[in-house]
Amino acid sequence: MTEKLEMTITNEQGRIDKVLSERLSSYSRSQIQQWVKDGEVLVNGQKVKANYKVQSNDHFTVHIPEDKPLEAKACDIPIEIVYQDQDVAVVNKPQGMVVHPSQGHPNHTLVNALLFHLDHLSGINGVIRPGIVHRIDKDTSGLLMIAKNDRSHASLAQQLQEKTILREYTALVHGNIKHQKGTITAPIGRSNTNRKMQAVVDNGKFAVTHFSVIERFSDFTLIKLQLETGRTHQIRVHMKYIGYPIAGDPVYGPKKTLASNGQFLHAGTLGFTHPTSGEQLTFEAPLPENFKKTLANLRQPIDF
Numbered sequence: 001m002t003e004k005l006e007m008t009i010t011n012e013q014g015r016i017d018k019v020l021s022e023r024l025s026s027y028s029r030s031q032i033q034q035w036v037k038d039g040e041v042l043v044n045g046q047k048v049k050a051n052y053k054v055q056s057n058d059h060f061t062v063h064i065p066e067d068k069p070l071e072a073k074a075c076d077i078p079i080e081i082v083y084q085d086q087d088v089a090v091v092n093k094p095q096g097m098v099v100h101p102s103q104g105h106p107n108h109t110l111v112n113a114l115l116f117h118l119d120h121l122s123g124i125n126g127v128i129r130p131g132i133v134h135r136i137d138k139d140t141s142g143l144l145m146i147a148k149n150d151r152s153h154a155s156l157a158q159q160l161q162e163k164t165i166l167r168e169y170t171a172l173v174h175g176n177i178k179h180q181k182g183t184i185t186a187p188i189g190r191s192n193t194n195r196k197m198q199a200v201v202d203n204g205k206f207a208v209t210h211f212s213v214i215e216r217f218s219d220f221t222l223i224k225l226q227l228e229t230g231r232t233h234q235i236r237v238h239m240k241y242i243g244y245p246i247a248g249d250p251v252y253g254p255k256k257t258l259a260s261n262g263q264f265l266h267a268g269t270l271g272f273t274h275p276t277s278g279e280q281l282t283f284e285a286p287l288p289e290n291f292k293k294t295l296a297n298l299r300q301p302i303d304f
Helices: 016-023 029-037 110-117 150-161 234-241 289-299
Strands: 003-008 041-043 059-064 080-084 088-093 141-147 166-174 181-185 188-190 198-200 208-216 220-227 265-273 280-284
Touching: 016 029, 016 041, 029 041, 029 059, 080 280, 088 110, 141 150, 150 265, 166 234, 166 289, 181 234, 188 234, 198 234, 208 234, 220 234
Parallel strands: 141 265
Antiparallel strands: 003 059, 041 059, 080 088, 088 141, 166 220, 166 265, 181 208, 188 198, 208 220, 265 280
């Protein structure tokens, strides 16, 4: 059944999709844009476009469509399978790919590709997240371990809980970090000011990130990070918290940044104990081409 909401604008300014996404924090901006396009949002009784600039005392009528049941279908989407056997697989997710279906991204996800390319996937996380043991953000590239059966899934999940999984990232951050290495221990939870973001908050979940400097540039620093915990947006939030936000990050970084399709953050090293053999496996994935090209440009001498 469609839900109907009525609201009147008081002090908010900007595009209608931005204002509504702040008012209706449970829904993504892309969802709200689709509602406007479909005529589900009326302003003073009239349909508008997504770029409509709200005005004081505008009255909104929003019809929130009923969520369609999600399902994951196999789709022939190219993915890089770094390793696989009868129990586990390791894939190198490209930047821009969502890990599993959601209301905002119902298809063309990593799960859709896995269903096509792999013969089996664990069912512990249900039909929408088969085989998915852990995630990385849409605009973060790099390695993910995939469980091909429930027994393997349980073993890998236990290793995550016990913090024995090796997860190392490479990131390019704004600013010049003076210390060679450091550890950030700060609790992470939903932001008190923007419910769609994470932040360091007093009542957040325990989170630890270790980092070390690889290379320094005039206005940027290339660093290696190792996760001890795995909170949502942990690296992005922690680096912003200490004053060195990740370059290209559209949510936690500055607006004036390096050109990219998302944050310069790559999950380059992944290590875990094989659920059956007990062998310690470690995998590495090189930086994406756009990341390498950006570093090459930063290394170029400045002409005067």
